[in-house]
Amino acid sequence: MLKLIDLKLDSILVSLQIVSKLDPDYICIPLEANTIINVKNKDKVAIGQKLTDQDIYAPISGKVENLELVDTYLKKMYALKIRNDFKETNINTQKKINSQKITKKDLQETLSNFNFAFDKPNLIINAIDDEYQYTQSFYLLDNYENILDLLERMATLLKIKIILALRENNQENINNLLTYRGMYPSIQIKIVPNLYLLGNDYCLQNFLQIEEANVLKVSQIYELDSYLKTKRESRDLYITISGNNVLNPCVINTYKGVSLNYLLENIKLVNQESDIYINSLLQGKKVNKDNFIITGDVKSILIQKKESLKKEERCLNCGACLNICPVNINPLLFKDQKYLAKVKDKCLKCGLCSYICPAYINFNKYLEEEEIDAL
Numbered sequence: 001m002l003k004l005i006d007l008k009l010d011s012i013l014v015s016l017q018i019v020s021k022l023d024p025d026y027i028c029i030p031l032e033a034n035t036i037i038n039v040k041n042k043d044k045v046a047i048g049q050k051l052t053d054q055d056i057y058a059p060i061s062g063k064v065e066n067l068e069l070v071d072t073y074l075k076k077m078y079a080l081k082i083r084n085d086f087k088e089t090n091i092n093t094q095k096k097i098n099s100q101k102i103t104k105k106d107l108q109e110t111l112s113n114f115n116f117a118f119d120k121p122n123l124i125i126n127a128i129d130d131e132y133q134y135t136q137s138f139y140l141l142d143n144y145e146n147i148l149d150l151l152e153r154m155a156t157l158l159k160i161k162i163i164l165a166l167r168e169n170n171q172e173n174i175n176n177l178l179t180y181r182g183m184y185p186s187i188q189i190k191i192v193p194n195l196y197l198l199g200n201d202y203c204l205q206n207f208l209q210i211e212e213a214n215v216l217k218v219s220q221i222y223e224l225d226s227y228l229k230t231k232r233e234s235r236d237l238y239i240t241i242s243g244n245n246v247l248n249p250c251v252i253n254t255y256k257g258v259s260l261n262y263l264l265e266n267i268k269l270v271n272q273e274s275d276i277y278i279n280s281l282l283q284g285k286k287v288n289k290d291n292f293i294i295t296g297d298v299k300s301i302l303i304q305k306k307e308s309l310k311k312e313e314r315c316l317n318c319g320a321c322l323n324i325c326p327v328n329i330n331p332l333l334f335k336d337q338k339y340l341a342k343v344k345d346k347c348l349k350c351g352l353c354s355y356i357c358p359a360y361i362n363f364n365k366y367l368e369e370e371e372i373d374a375l
C-alpha cells in the first residue's frame, strides 16, 4: 500500500467563479522541429484553419507574424505567432455532435490516441487536484453535463464500469453529482480523503485497489469530448492561479498559446517581487514569466512571495526522505548512477523527499541529471 500524506498546506480561497481570458492580442503556437508550415508571414487565417502538416489549427482569427523563440513548460521552442483581429472569423461551420450520436467505432479510434487498454473492465476518472490546484475540479464543474454525458455513453458502448474519484473537500462537484445521480446510472462516485498524491493516476488506482482499470483525468475526458465532436483538440484549457503572493486566486479559462504575461494581467499581487512555479511547488518548476507561452501541459500557476532560496546543507542522515517516499525509493542513493537509472521510471516526481528534507536538498536536480554535492 502506498504511503499518502496530509500535506497540511495553507488552504487557498479560490473564487468559484471561473474567469474567462479569451481576448489575447496574439497567440503563439509552439511547433516541433521539422513541422511544415502551411501559411506565411502576413497571411490572414480563420479559426479552425489548418496551419501545418500536423493537426494544428488556428484558435483565433488574425494575421500570421514571424516565428518567435518562446519558453514552454518543457523546453524552448519556435512558435507561430498569430495577431488577433478580434473578428472571430470561423471556417469551421460543422455543428458539434451530441454525445448520443457517438459510435463505438468513433470511441475506439479516438481512445487509441489516449493509450486506452480496451481489455480492462473499469475506467477510473481522476478529478483530484494535488497541492494548490483546482484545475480538474473546475473542468468538471464548468463542463458537467458534457463530461458526464460522454462518460455514460462510454460505459454503454464499451460495457465498462466508470468510477469518478473526487476529493472529500470538493463539495460543489459532490453536490452536483448527488443531485443528478439518476441521470448517470453507470457512473459510480468515490469520495477520497484529502491526501497528497491521489491526483497522481498510479497512486489513485493503487488507493482504490482496482487493478483492471484505465485511469484518465477529467481534463483528458474534456479533450476526448473535443476530438469526438469536432475532430480536433480543444482550443481552450483551465488553469488555477494561486499562491501566497496572490490577492485574487482564481481558475482561468483561456486559449492554449496565450502568454503568461497576458494571464497575469488582472492578478493582484501582495508584493511586486514573486517566484512563479508552473504546475505547483513540489511537482512543477520555477519559470521566468517573460516570453513564457501556455501549452496544454500547464495546469496551474503558483505565485509565491519572493524568498531567497534556502541554501542546501550537508545531509544529516535523518532518513526522512527515505521514510516519506510513497514508492520506497531511497533518494540517498541517487548519486549512484546505476541505482538512479534503475528507479528513475518508478519515481513519481512527487517532490516529497525534497519537501521533507531538513537540509533543503533538492533531489529534482538528480532526477534531471545535474550534479550536486550535498550528499
Ligand code: SF4
Pocket: 324, 325, 326, 327, 328, 329, 330, 331, 346, 347, 348, 349, 350, 351, 352, 353, 354, 363
Ligand atoms: S520524488 Fe522523491 S519521494 Fe517522490 S517518488 Fe521520487 S524519490 Fe520518492
Ligand code: SF4
Pocket: 314, 315, 316, 317, 318, 319, 320, 321, 322, 332, 356, 357, 358, 359, 360, 361
Ligand atoms: S537527504 Fe535530507 S531528509 Fe534525506 S537523510 Fe539527508 S538530511 Fe535527511
